[in-house]
Amino acid sequence: MEQEPTGARRRLGAELRRLRVNAGLKLEDAARGLGCSTSKISRLENGKGVPRPAEVTALVAVYGGASGAEAEMLDRLVAESRTRGWWEPFTEGLRSDPHFLPAPGRYAAVETDATAVAAFDLTVLHGLLQTADYARAALRARLPDRPDREIDQLVDLRRRRREALTATPPLALDAVVDESVLARATGGAGVMAAQLDRLLDLAGSPGVTLRVLSFAAGPLRAHAGRFAILTVPPELGPDVVHTEGHAGETFLESGPDVATYRAVFDEVRAAALDRDGSLDAVVRYRDAHRAAVTGGSHERHARTTS
Incomplete structure:
Protein backbone atom coordinates (compact mmCIF):
# COMPACT_ATOMS: atom_id res chain seq x y z
CA MET A 1 0.00 0.00 0.00
CA ARG A 82 8.06 12.57 -4.70
CA THR A 83 4.26 12.34 -5.08
CA ARG A 84 1.83 15.08 -4.06
CA GLY A 85 0.09 14.92 -0.71
CA TRP A 86 -3.69 15.25 -0.49
CA TRP A 87 -3.29 18.59 1.27
CA GLU A 88 -1.27 20.29 -1.48
CA PRO A 89 -4.25 21.46 -3.60
CA PHE A 90 -5.54 23.20 -0.44
CA THR A 91 -2.27 25.09 0.06
CA GLU A 92 -1.33 26.06 -3.50
CA GLY A 93 -0.75 29.77 -3.86
CA LEU A 94 -0.68 30.45 -0.12
CA ARG A 95 2.04 32.90 0.83
CA SER A 96 4.35 31.76 3.60
CA ASP A 97 4.69 33.99 6.63
CA PRO A 98 7.61 33.54 9.06
CA HIS A 99 5.32 34.18 12.03
CA PHE A 100 1.81 32.93 11.26
CA LEU A 101 1.97 30.68 8.21
CA PRO A 102 5.56 29.44 7.79
CA ALA A 103 4.76 26.16 6.01
CA PRO A 104 1.14 25.79 4.91
CA GLY A 105 0.16 22.15 5.03
CA ARG A 106 3.07 20.92 7.12
CA TYR A 107 0.91 20.23 10.17
CA ALA A 108 -1.64 18.42 7.99
CA ALA A 109 1.17 16.31 6.55
CA VAL A 110 2.38 15.20 9.98
CA GLU A 111 -1.19 14.67 11.20
CA THR A 112 -1.79 12.38 8.21
CA ASP A 113 1.01 10.10 9.43
CA ALA A 114 -0.26 10.13 13.03
CA THR A 115 -2.45 7.52 14.67
CA ALA A 116 -3.37 9.70 17.66
CA VAL A 117 -3.38 13.37 18.68
CA ALA A 118 -3.38 14.67 22.26
CA ALA A 119 -4.15 18.39 22.31
CA PHE A 120 -4.53 21.17 24.85
CA ASP A 121 -6.11 24.41 23.68
CA LEU A 122 -6.74 27.61 25.59
CA THR A 123 -7.68 30.17 22.93
CA VAL A 124 -9.63 28.35 20.19
CA LEU A 125 -10.64 24.75 19.63
CA HIS A 126 -8.31 22.34 17.87
CA GLY A 127 -8.72 22.42 14.08
CA LEU A 128 -10.14 18.89 14.00
CA LEU A 129 -13.08 20.08 16.11
CA GLN A 130 -13.91 23.28 14.26
CA THR A 131 -16.96 24.04 12.12
CA ALA A 132 -16.36 25.99 8.92
CA ASP A 133 -17.74 29.26 10.34
CA TYR A 134 -15.75 28.93 13.54
CA ALA A 135 -12.57 28.07 11.60
CA ARG A 136 -13.08 31.10 9.36
CA ALA A 137 -13.43 33.43 12.37
CA ALA A 138 -10.39 31.94 14.11
CA LEU A 139 -8.23 32.14 10.98
CA ARG A 140 -9.36 35.68 10.18
CA ALA A 141 -8.34 36.79 13.69
CA ARG A 142 -4.93 35.13 13.30
CA LEU A 143 -4.35 36.26 9.71
CA PRO A 144 -6.05 39.68 9.48
CA ASP A 145 -4.21 40.79 6.33
CA ARG A 146 -4.86 37.69 4.23
CA PRO A 147 -7.37 37.83 1.33
CA ASP A 148 -10.63 35.91 1.69
CA ARG A 149 -9.45 33.42 -0.93
CA GLU A 150 -6.57 32.26 1.27
CA ILE A 151 -8.76 32.06 4.36
CA ASP A 152 -11.25 29.94 2.39
CA GLN A 153 -8.43 27.58 1.34
CA LEU A 154 -7.36 27.10 4.93
CA VAL A 155 -10.97 26.52 6.02
CA ASP A 156 -11.28 23.85 3.32
CA LEU A 157 -8.03 22.28 4.52
CA ARG A 158 -9.44 21.99 8.06
CA ARG A 159 -12.66 20.51 6.70
CA ARG A 160 -10.65 17.88 4.84
CA ARG A 161 -8.55 17.13 7.93
CA ARG A 162 -11.72 16.40 9.93
CA GLU A 163 -12.39 13.37 7.72
CA ALA A 164 -9.63 11.56 9.63
CA LEU A 165 -11.95 11.32 12.64
CA THR A 166 -14.37 9.14 10.66
CA ALA A 167 -11.79 7.17 8.68
CA THR A 168 -11.18 3.43 9.14
CA PRO A 169 -9.48 3.25 11.54
CA PRO A 170 -10.23 6.75 12.86
CA LEU A 171 -7.58 9.13 14.09
CA ALA A 172 -7.77 9.08 17.90
CA LEU A 173 -8.18 12.58 19.37
CA ASP A 174 -7.75 13.24 23.09
CA ALA A 175 -8.63 16.91 23.55
CA VAL A 176 -8.45 18.99 26.71
CA VAL A 177 -10.11 22.38 26.26
CA ASP A 178 -9.70 25.28 28.65
CA GLU A 179 -13.04 26.68 29.85
CA SER A 180 -12.11 30.06 28.40
CA VAL A 181 -12.41 28.54 24.91
CA LEU A 182 -16.06 27.73 25.58
CA ALA A 183 -16.76 31.17 27.00
CA ARG A 184 -15.11 33.12 24.19
CA ALA A 185 -17.62 34.01 21.43
CA THR A 186 -15.36 33.26 18.48
CA GLY A 187 -17.24 34.42 15.40
CA GLY A 188 -20.12 35.71 17.52
CA ALA A 189 -22.68 34.02 19.74
CA GLY A 190 -24.51 32.30 16.86
CA VAL A 191 -21.35 30.77 15.42
CA MET A 192 -20.27 29.70 18.89
CA ALA A 193 -23.61 28.05 19.72
CA ALA A 194 -23.45 26.03 16.49
CA GLN A 195 -19.80 25.16 17.19
CA LEU A 196 -20.61 23.80 20.64
CA ASP A 197 -23.47 21.76 19.18
CA ARG A 198 -20.92 20.24 16.83
CA LEU A 199 -18.53 19.67 19.73
CA LEU A 200 -21.23 17.69 21.57
CA ASP A 201 -21.74 15.53 18.47
CA LEU A 202 -18.02 14.86 18.11
CA ALA A 203 -17.66 14.02 21.80
CA GLY A 204 -19.82 10.97 21.13
CA SER A 205 -17.70 9.77 18.22
CA PRO A 206 -15.46 6.69 18.50
CA GLY A 207 -11.91 7.74 19.18
CA VAL A 208 -12.73 11.28 20.35
CA THR A 209 -12.22 12.07 24.03
CA LEU A 210 -13.14 15.54 25.28
CA ARG A 211 -12.28 17.06 28.64
CA VAL A 212 -12.83 20.62 29.87
CA LEU A 213 -10.34 22.27 32.20
CA SER A 214 -12.52 24.45 34.41
CA PHE A 215 -11.57 27.86 35.79
CA ALA A 216 -11.65 26.25 39.24
CA ALA A 217 -8.56 24.19 38.36
CA GLY A 218 -6.41 27.32 38.56
CA PRO A 219 -3.22 27.91 36.54
CA LEU A 220 -1.18 24.93 35.39
CA ARG A 221 2.03 24.41 33.40
CA ALA A 222 -0.12 23.82 30.34
CA HIS A 223 -1.25 27.44 30.37
CA ALA A 224 2.13 28.42 28.93
CA GLY A 225 0.58 27.79 25.49
CA ARG A 226 -1.50 25.47 23.32
CA PHE A 227 0.14 22.33 21.99
CA ALA A 228 -0.59 19.04 20.25
CA ILE A 229 1.29 15.76 20.60
CA LEU A 230 1.10 13.59 17.48
CA THR A 231 1.80 9.88 17.90
CA VAL A 232 3.49 8.55 14.76
CA PRO A 233 4.15 4.89 13.91
CA PRO A 234 7.81 4.11 14.69
CA GLU A 235 8.55 3.11 11.09
CA LEU A 236 7.57 6.61 9.94
CA GLY A 237 9.68 8.50 12.45
CA PRO A 238 9.48 9.98 15.95
CA ASP A 239 6.42 11.44 17.64
CA VAL A 240 5.98 15.18 17.10
CA VAL A 241 4.91 18.08 19.32
CA HIS A 242 3.36 21.07 17.57
CA THR A 243 3.18 24.44 19.30
CA GLU A 244 2.10 27.92 18.23
CA GLY A 245 3.01 31.37 19.49
CA HIS A 246 3.62 34.93 18.40
CA ALA A 247 6.91 33.85 16.82
CA GLY A 248 5.16 31.22 14.71
CA GLU A 249 4.76 27.46 14.95
CA THR A 250 7.29 24.90 16.10
CA PHE A 251 7.67 21.16 15.48
CA LEU A 252 9.58 19.32 18.22
CA GLU A 253 10.77 15.74 17.74
CA SER A 254 13.46 15.07 20.36
CA GLY A 255 12.67 12.43 22.95
CA PRO A 256 13.09 14.75 25.97
CA ASP A 257 10.85 17.44 24.42
CA VAL A 258 8.08 14.96 23.62
CA ALA A 259 8.35 13.43 27.11
CA THR A 260 8.04 16.87 28.72
CA TYR A 261 4.89 17.69 26.79
CA ARG A 262 3.39 14.27 27.55
CA ALA A 263 3.92 14.93 31.25
CA VAL A 264 2.28 18.36 30.93
CA PHE A 265 -0.67 16.83 29.06
CA ASP A 266 -1.11 14.08 31.64
CA GLU A 267 -1.15 16.75 34.34
CA VAL A 268 -3.76 18.93 32.64
CA ARG A 269 -5.92 15.96 31.70
CA ALA A 270 -5.93 14.75 35.31
CA ALA A 271 -6.99 18.22 36.48
CA ALA A 272 -9.83 18.48 33.94
CA LEU A 273 -13.47 17.60 34.51
CA ASP A 274 -14.58 14.04 33.84
CA ARG A 275 -16.58 13.17 30.72
CA ASP A 276 -20.01 13.98 32.15
CA GLY A 277 -18.82 17.17 33.82
CA SER A 278 -17.14 18.25 30.59
CA LEU A 279 -20.27 17.67 28.51
CA ASP A 280 -22.33 19.57 31.09
CA ALA A 281 -19.95 22.51 30.75
CA VAL A 282 -20.25 22.48 26.95
CA VAL A 283 -24.07 22.37 27.19
CA ARG A 284 -24.09 25.23 29.69
CA TYR A 285 -22.00 27.48 27.45
CA ARG A 286 -23.89 26.39 24.33
CA ASP A 287 -27.13 27.46 25.99
CA ALA A 288 -25.60 30.74 27.13
CA HIS A 289 -24.41 31.61 23.61
CA ARG A 290 -27.78 30.58 22.19
CA ALA A 291 -29.52 32.81 24.73
CA ALA A 292 -27.25 35.68 23.73
CA VAL A 293 -28.41 35.27 20.13
CA THR A 294 -32.06 35.28 21.17
CA GLY A 295 -31.56 38.18 23.57
CA GLY A 296 -29.76 40.18 20.91
CA SER A 297 -32.59 39.57 18.45
CA HIS A 298 -35.17 40.74 20.96
CA GLU A 299 -33.14 43.85 21.73
CA ARG A 300 -32.82 44.74 18.04
CA HIS A 301 -36.55 44.18 17.55
CA ALA A 302 -37.35 46.45 20.49
CA ARG A 303 -35.16 49.22 19.08
CA THR A 304 -36.77 49.04 15.63
CA THR A 305 -40.32 49.13 17.05
CA SER A 306 -39.77 51.90 19.60
Missing part, protein backbone atom coordinates in the same frame (compact mmCIF):
# COMPACT_ATOMS: atom_id res chain seq x y z
CA GLU A 2 1.32 3.44 -0.93
CA GLN A 3 2.14 5.87 1.81
CA GLU A 4 1.48 9.60 1.81
CA PRO A 5 4.65 11.43 0.65
CA THR A 6 5.48 12.77 4.11
CA GLY A 7 5.25 9.31 5.64
CA ALA A 8 7.41 7.90 2.87
CA ARG A 9 9.98 10.66 3.38
CA ARG A 10 10.15 10.00 7.10
CA ARG A 11 10.48 6.24 6.50
CA LEU A 12 13.17 6.85 3.87
CA GLY A 13 15.02 9.13 6.29
CA ALA A 14 14.92 6.48 9.00
CA GLU A 15 16.31 3.89 6.59
CA LEU A 16 19.10 6.20 5.45
CA ARG A 17 19.98 6.94 9.07
CA ARG A 18 20.08 3.20 9.81
CA LEU A 19 22.39 2.54 6.85
CA ARG A 20 24.72 5.36 7.92
CA VAL A 21 24.90 4.17 11.52
CA ASN A 22 25.46 0.57 10.45
CA ALA A 23 28.32 1.77 8.25
CA GLY A 24 29.88 3.47 11.27
CA LEU A 25 29.71 6.91 9.66
CA LYS A 26 28.89 10.31 11.13
CA LEU A 27 26.86 13.03 9.44
CA GLU A 28 30.13 14.73 8.47
CA ASP A 29 31.37 11.55 6.77
CA ALA A 30 28.16 11.20 4.78
CA ALA A 31 28.26 14.87 3.76
CA ARG A 32 31.85 14.54 2.64
CA GLY A 33 31.05 11.45 0.60
CA LEU A 34 28.10 13.15 -1.12
CA GLY A 35 29.90 16.51 -1.45
CA CYS A 36 27.23 18.45 0.40
CA SER A 37 26.54 20.04 3.77
CA THR A 38 25.72 18.11 6.94
CA SER A 39 22.41 20.01 7.11
CA LYS A 40 21.39 18.41 3.80
CA ILE A 41 22.05 14.92 5.18
CA SER A 42 20.19 15.82 8.36
CA ARG A 43 17.18 17.06 6.37
CA LEU A 44 17.09 13.83 4.38
CA GLU A 45 17.21 11.75 7.55
CA ASN A 46 14.45 13.84 9.13
CA GLY A 47 12.18 13.42 6.12
CA LYS A 48 12.22 17.08 5.15
CA GLY A 49 12.19 18.12 1.54
CA VAL A 50 11.75 16.06 -1.62
CA PRO A 51 14.65 13.59 -2.09
CA ARG A 52 16.36 13.37 -5.46
CA PRO A 53 16.78 9.77 -6.71
CA ALA A 54 20.37 10.33 -7.83
CA GLU A 55 21.35 11.75 -4.43
CA VAL A 56 19.80 8.84 -2.54
CA THR A 57 21.54 6.35 -4.84
CA ALA A 58 24.89 8.10 -4.30
CA LEU A 59 24.35 8.24 -0.54
CA VAL A 60 23.53 4.54 -0.33
CA ALA A 61 26.75 3.84 -2.27
CA VAL A 62 28.70 5.85 0.32
CA TYR A 63 27.17 3.59 2.97
CA GLY A 64 28.34 0.47 1.17
CA GLY A 65 25.29 -0.27 -0.93
CA ALA A 66 22.06 -2.13 -0.22
CA SER A 67 20.82 -5.66 -0.85
CA GLY A 68 18.35 -6.38 -3.65
CA ALA A 69 15.20 -6.29 -1.51
CA GLU A 70 16.51 -3.34 0.47
CA ALA A 71 17.38 -1.43 -2.71
CA GLU A 72 13.88 -2.06 -4.09
CA MET A 73 12.34 -0.74 -0.87
CA LEU A 74 14.48 2.41 -1.00
CA ASP A 75 13.55 2.99 -4.66
CA ARG A 76 9.86 2.65 -3.79
CA LEU A 77 10.17 5.06 -0.86
CA VAL A 78 11.96 7.60 -3.07
CA ALA A 79 9.18 7.35 -5.68
CA GLU A 80 6.43 7.73 -3.05
CA SER A 81 8.32 10.63 -1.45
Whole structure:
Protein backbone atom coordinates (compact mmCIF):
# COMPACT_ATOMS: atom_id res chain seq x y z
CA MET A 1 0.00 0.00 0.00
CA GLU A 2 1.32 3.44 -0.93
CA GLN A 3 2.14 5.87 1.81
CA GLU A 4 1.48 9.60 1.81
CA PRO A 5 4.65 11.43 0.65
CA THR A 6 5.48 12.77 4.11
CA GLY A 7 5.25 9.31 5.64
CA ALA A 8 7.41 7.90 2.87
CA ARG A 9 9.98 10.66 3.38
CA ARG A 10 10.15 10.00 7.10
CA ARG A 11 10.48 6.24 6.50
CA LEU A 12 13.17 6.85 3.87
CA GLY A 13 15.02 9.13 6.29
CA ALA A 14 14.92 6.48 9.00
CA GLU A 15 16.31 3.89 6.59
CA LEU A 16 19.10 6.20 5.45
CA ARG A 17 19.98 6.94 9.07
CA ARG A 18 20.08 3.20 9.81
CA LEU A 19 22.39 2.54 6.85
CA ARG A 20 24.72 5.36 7.92
CA VAL A 21 24.90 4.17 11.52
CA ASN A 22 25.46 0.57 10.45
CA ALA A 23 28.32 1.77 8.25
CA GLY A 24 29.88 3.47 11.27
CA LEU A 25 29.71 6.91 9.66
CA LYS A 26 28.89 10.31 11.13
CA LEU A 27 26.86 13.03 9.44
CA GLU A 28 30.13 14.73 8.47
CA ASP A 29 31.37 11.55 6.77
CA ALA A 30 28.16 11.20 4.78
CA ALA A 31 28.26 14.87 3.76
CA ARG A 32 31.85 14.54 2.64
CA GLY A 33 31.05 11.45 0.60
CA LEU A 34 28.10 13.15 -1.12
CA GLY A 35 29.90 16.51 -1.45
CA CYS A 36 27.23 18.45 0.40
CA SER A 37 26.54 20.04 3.77
CA THR A 38 25.72 18.11 6.94
CA SER A 39 22.41 20.01 7.11
CA LYS A 40 21.39 18.41 3.80
CA ILE A 41 22.05 14.92 5.18
CA SER A 42 20.19 15.82 8.36
CA ARG A 43 17.18 17.06 6.37
CA LEU A 44 17.09 13.83 4.38
CA GLU A 45 17.21 11.75 7.55
CA ASN A 46 14.45 13.84 9.13
CA GLY A 47 12.18 13.42 6.12
CA LYS A 48 12.22 17.08 5.15
CA GLY A 49 12.19 18.12 1.54
CA VAL A 50 11.75 16.06 -1.62
CA PRO A 51 14.65 13.59 -2.09
CA ARG A 52 16.36 13.37 -5.46
CA PRO A 53 16.78 9.77 -6.71
CA ALA A 54 20.37 10.33 -7.83
CA GLU A 55 21.35 11.75 -4.43
CA VAL A 56 19.80 8.84 -2.54
CA THR A 57 21.54 6.35 -4.84
CA ALA A 58 24.89 8.10 -4.30
CA LEU A 59 24.35 8.24 -0.54
CA VAL A 60 23.53 4.54 -0.33
CA ALA A 61 26.75 3.84 -2.27
CA VAL A 62 28.70 5.85 0.32
CA TYR A 63 27.17 3.59 2.97
CA GLY A 64 28.34 0.47 1.17
CA GLY A 65 25.29 -0.27 -0.93
CA ALA A 66 22.06 -2.13 -0.22
CA SER A 67 20.82 -5.66 -0.85
CA GLY A 68 18.35 -6.38 -3.65
CA ALA A 69 15.20 -6.29 -1.51
CA GLU A 70 16.51 -3.34 0.47
CA ALA A 71 17.38 -1.43 -2.71
CA GLU A 72 13.88 -2.06 -4.09
CA MET A 73 12.34 -0.74 -0.87
CA LEU A 74 14.48 2.41 -1.00
CA ASP A 75 13.55 2.99 -4.66
CA ARG A 76 9.86 2.65 -3.79
CA LEU A 77 10.17 5.06 -0.86
CA VAL A 78 11.96 7.60 -3.07
CA ALA A 79 9.18 7.35 -5.68
CA GLU A 80 6.43 7.73 -3.05
CA SER A 81 8.32 10.63 -1.45
CA ARG A 82 8.06 12.57 -4.70
CA THR A 83 4.26 12.34 -5.08
CA ARG A 84 1.83 15.08 -4.06
CA GLY A 85 0.09 14.92 -0.71
CA TRP A 86 -3.69 15.25 -0.49
CA TRP A 87 -3.29 18.59 1.27
CA GLU A 88 -1.27 20.29 -1.48
CA PRO A 89 -4.25 21.46 -3.60
CA PHE A 90 -5.54 23.20 -0.44
CA THR A 91 -2.27 25.09 0.06
CA GLU A 92 -1.33 26.06 -3.50
CA GLY A 93 -0.75 29.77 -3.86
CA LEU A 94 -0.68 30.45 -0.12
CA ARG A 95 2.04 32.90 0.83
CA SER A 96 4.35 31.76 3.60
CA ASP A 97 4.69 33.99 6.63
CA PRO A 98 7.61 33.54 9.06
CA HIS A 99 5.32 34.18 12.03
CA PHE A 100 1.81 32.93 11.26
CA LEU A 101 1.97 30.68 8.21
CA PRO A 102 5.56 29.44 7.79
CA ALA A 103 4.76 26.16 6.01
CA PRO A 104 1.14 25.79 4.91
CA GLY A 105 0.16 22.15 5.03
CA ARG A 106 3.07 20.92 7.12
CA TYR A 107 0.91 20.23 10.17
CA ALA A 108 -1.64 18.42 7.99
CA ALA A 109 1.17 16.31 6.55
CA VAL A 110 2.38 15.20 9.98
CA GLU A 111 -1.19 14.67 11.20
CA THR A 112 -1.79 12.38 8.21
CA ASP A 113 1.01 10.10 9.43
CA ALA A 114 -0.26 10.13 13.03
CA THR A 115 -2.45 7.52 14.67
CA ALA A 116 -3.37 9.70 17.66
CA VAL A 117 -3.38 13.37 18.68
CA ALA A 118 -3.38 14.67 22.26
CA ALA A 119 -4.15 18.39 22.31
CA PHE A 120 -4.53 21.17 24.85
CA ASP A 121 -6.11 24.41 23.68
CA LEU A 122 -6.74 27.61 25.59
CA THR A 123 -7.68 30.17 22.93
CA VAL A 124 -9.63 28.35 20.19
CA LEU A 125 -10.64 24.75 19.63
CA HIS A 126 -8.31 22.34 17.87
CA GLY A 127 -8.72 22.42 14.08
CA LEU A 128 -10.14 18.89 14.00
CA LEU A 129 -13.08 20.08 16.11
CA GLN A 130 -13.91 23.28 14.26
CA THR A 131 -16.96 24.04 12.12
CA ALA A 132 -16.36 25.99 8.92
CA ASP A 133 -17.74 29.26 10.34
CA TYR A 134 -15.75 28.93 13.54
CA ALA A 135 -12.57 28.07 11.60
CA ARG A 136 -13.08 31.10 9.36
CA ALA A 137 -13.43 33.43 12.37
CA ALA A 138 -10.39 31.94 14.11
CA LEU A 139 -8.23 32.14 10.98
CA ARG A 140 -9.36 35.68 10.18
CA ALA A 141 -8.34 36.79 13.69
CA ARG A 142 -4.93 35.13 13.30
CA LEU A 143 -4.35 36.26 9.71
CA PRO A 144 -6.05 39.68 9.48
CA ASP A 145 -4.21 40.79 6.33
CA ARG A 146 -4.86 37.69 4.23
CA PRO A 147 -7.37 37.83 1.33
CA ASP A 148 -10.63 35.91 1.69
CA ARG A 149 -9.45 33.42 -0.93
CA GLU A 150 -6.57 32.26 1.27
CA ILE A 151 -8.76 32.06 4.36
CA ASP A 152 -11.25 29.94 2.39
CA GLN A 153 -8.43 27.58 1.34
CA LEU A 154 -7.36 27.10 4.93
CA VAL A 155 -10.97 26.52 6.02
CA ASP A 156 -11.28 23.85 3.32
CA LEU A 157 -8.03 22.28 4.52
CA ARG A 158 -9.44 21.99 8.06
CA ARG A 159 -12.66 20.51 6.70
CA ARG A 160 -10.65 17.88 4.84
CA ARG A 161 -8.55 17.13 7.93
CA ARG A 162 -11.72 16.40 9.93
CA GLU A 163 -12.39 13.37 7.72
CA ALA A 164 -9.63 11.56 9.63
CA LEU A 165 -11.95 11.32 12.64
CA THR A 166 -14.37 9.14 10.66
CA ALA A 167 -11.79 7.17 8.68
CA THR A 168 -11.18 3.43 9.14
CA PRO A 169 -9.48 3.25 11.54
CA PRO A 170 -10.23 6.75 12.86
CA LEU A 171 -7.58 9.13 14.09
CA ALA A 172 -7.77 9.08 17.90
CA LEU A 173 -8.18 12.58 19.37
CA ASP A 174 -7.75 13.24 23.09
CA ALA A 175 -8.63 16.91 23.55
CA VAL A 176 -8.45 18.99 26.71
CA VAL A 177 -10.11 22.38 26.26
CA ASP A 178 -9.70 25.28 28.65
CA GLU A 179 -13.04 26.68 29.85
CA SER A 180 -12.11 30.06 28.40
CA VAL A 181 -12.41 28.54 24.91
CA LEU A 182 -16.06 27.73 25.58
CA ALA A 183 -16.76 31.17 27.00
CA ARG A 184 -15.11 33.12 24.19
CA ALA A 185 -17.62 34.01 21.43
CA THR A 186 -15.36 33.26 18.48
CA GLY A 187 -17.24 34.42 15.40
CA GLY A 188 -20.12 35.71 17.52
CA ALA A 189 -22.68 34.02 19.74
CA GLY A 190 -24.51 32.30 16.86
CA VAL A 191 -21.35 30.77 15.42
CA MET A 192 -20.27 29.70 18.89
CA ALA A 193 -23.61 28.05 19.72
CA ALA A 194 -23.45 26.03 16.49
CA GLN A 195 -19.80 25.16 17.19
CA LEU A 196 -20.61 23.80 20.64
CA ASP A 197 -23.47 21.76 19.18
CA ARG A 198 -20.92 20.24 16.83
CA LEU A 199 -18.53 19.67 19.73
CA LEU A 200 -21.23 17.69 21.57
CA ASP A 201 -21.74 15.53 18.47
CA LEU A 202 -18.02 14.86 18.11
CA ALA A 203 -17.66 14.02 21.80
CA GLY A 204 -19.82 10.97 21.13
CA SER A 205 -17.70 9.77 18.22
CA PRO A 206 -15.46 6.69 18.50
CA GLY A 207 -11.91 7.74 19.18
CA VAL A 208 -12.73 11.28 20.35
CA THR A 209 -12.22 12.07 24.03
CA LEU A 210 -13.14 15.54 25.28
CA ARG A 211 -12.28 17.06 28.64
CA VAL A 212 -12.83 20.62 29.87
CA LEU A 213 -10.34 22.27 32.20
CA SER A 214 -12.52 24.45 34.41
CA PHE A 215 -11.57 27.86 35.79
CA ALA A 216 -11.65 26.25 39.24
CA ALA A 217 -8.56 24.19 38.36
CA GLY A 218 -6.41 27.32 38.56
CA PRO A 219 -3.22 27.91 36.54
CA LEU A 220 -1.18 24.93 35.39
CA ARG A 221 2.03 24.41 33.40
CA ALA A 222 -0.12 23.82 30.34
CA HIS A 223 -1.25 27.44 30.37
CA ALA A 224 2.13 28.42 28.93
CA GLY A 225 0.58 27.79 25.49
CA ARG A 226 -1.50 25.47 23.32
CA PHE A 227 0.14 22.33 21.99
CA ALA A 228 -0.59 19.04 20.25
CA ILE A 229 1.29 15.76 20.60
CA LEU A 230 1.10 13.59 17.48
CA THR A 231 1.80 9.88 17.90
CA VAL A 232 3.49 8.55 14.76
CA PRO A 233 4.15 4.89 13.91
CA PRO A 234 7.81 4.11 14.69
CA GLU A 235 8.55 3.11 11.09
CA LEU A 236 7.57 6.61 9.94
CA GLY A 237 9.68 8.50 12.45
CA PRO A 238 9.48 9.98 15.95
CA ASP A 239 6.42 11.44 17.64
CA VAL A 240 5.98 15.18 17.10
CA VAL A 241 4.91 18.08 19.32
CA HIS A 242 3.36 21.07 17.57
CA THR A 243 3.18 24.44 19.30
CA GLU A 244 2.10 27.92 18.23
CA GLY A 245 3.01 31.37 19.49
CA HIS A 246 3.62 34.93 18.40
CA ALA A 247 6.91 33.85 16.82
CA GLY A 248 5.16 31.22 14.71
CA GLU A 249 4.76 27.46 14.95
CA THR A 250 7.29 24.90 16.10
CA PHE A 251 7.67 21.16 15.48
CA LEU A 252 9.58 19.32 18.22
CA GLU A 253 10.77 15.74 17.74
CA SER A 254 13.46 15.07 20.36
CA GLY A 255 12.67 12.43 22.95
CA PRO A 256 13.09 14.75 25.97
CA ASP A 257 10.85 17.44 24.42
CA VAL A 258 8.08 14.96 23.62
CA ALA A 259 8.35 13.43 27.11
CA THR A 260 8.04 16.87 28.72
CA TYR A 261 4.89 17.69 26.79
CA ARG A 262 3.39 14.27 27.55
CA ALA A 263 3.92 14.93 31.25
CA VAL A 264 2.28 18.36 30.93
CA PHE A 265 -0.67 16.83 29.06
CA ASP A 266 -1.11 14.08 31.64
CA GLU A 267 -1.15 16.75 34.34
CA VAL A 268 -3.76 18.93 32.64
CA ARG A 269 -5.92 15.96 31.70
CA ALA A 270 -5.93 14.75 35.31
CA ALA A 271 -6.99 18.22 36.48
CA ALA A 272 -9.83 18.48 33.94
CA LEU A 273 -13.47 17.60 34.51
CA ASP A 274 -14.58 14.04 33.84
CA ARG A 275 -16.58 13.17 30.72
CA ASP A 276 -20.01 13.98 32.15
CA GLY A 277 -18.82 17.17 33.82
CA SER A 278 -17.14 18.25 30.59
CA LEU A 279 -20.27 17.67 28.51
CA ASP A 280 -22.33 19.57 31.09
CA ALA A 281 -19.95 22.51 30.75
CA VAL A 282 -20.25 22.48 26.95
CA VAL A 283 -24.07 22.37 27.19
CA ARG A 284 -24.09 25.23 29.69
CA TYR A 285 -22.00 27.48 27.45
CA ARG A 286 -23.89 26.39 24.33
CA ASP A 287 -27.13 27.46 25.99
CA ALA A 288 -25.60 30.74 27.13
CA HIS A 289 -24.41 31.61 23.61
CA ARG A 290 -27.78 30.58 22.19
CA ALA A 291 -29.52 32.81 24.73
CA ALA A 292 -27.25 35.68 23.73
CA VAL A 293 -28.41 35.27 20.13
CA THR A 294 -32.06 35.28 21.17
CA GLY A 295 -31.56 38.18 23.57
CA GLY A 296 -29.76 40.18 20.91
CA SER A 297 -32.59 39.57 18.45
CA HIS A 298 -35.17 40.74 20.96
CA GLU A 299 -33.14 43.85 21.73
CA ARG A 300 -32.82 44.74 18.04
CA HIS A 301 -36.55 44.18 17.55
CA ALA A 302 -37.35 46.45 20.49
CA ARG A 303 -35.16 49.22 19.08
CA THR A 304 -36.77 49.04 15.63
CA THR A 305 -40.32 49.13 17.05
CA SER A 306 -39.77 51.90 19.60
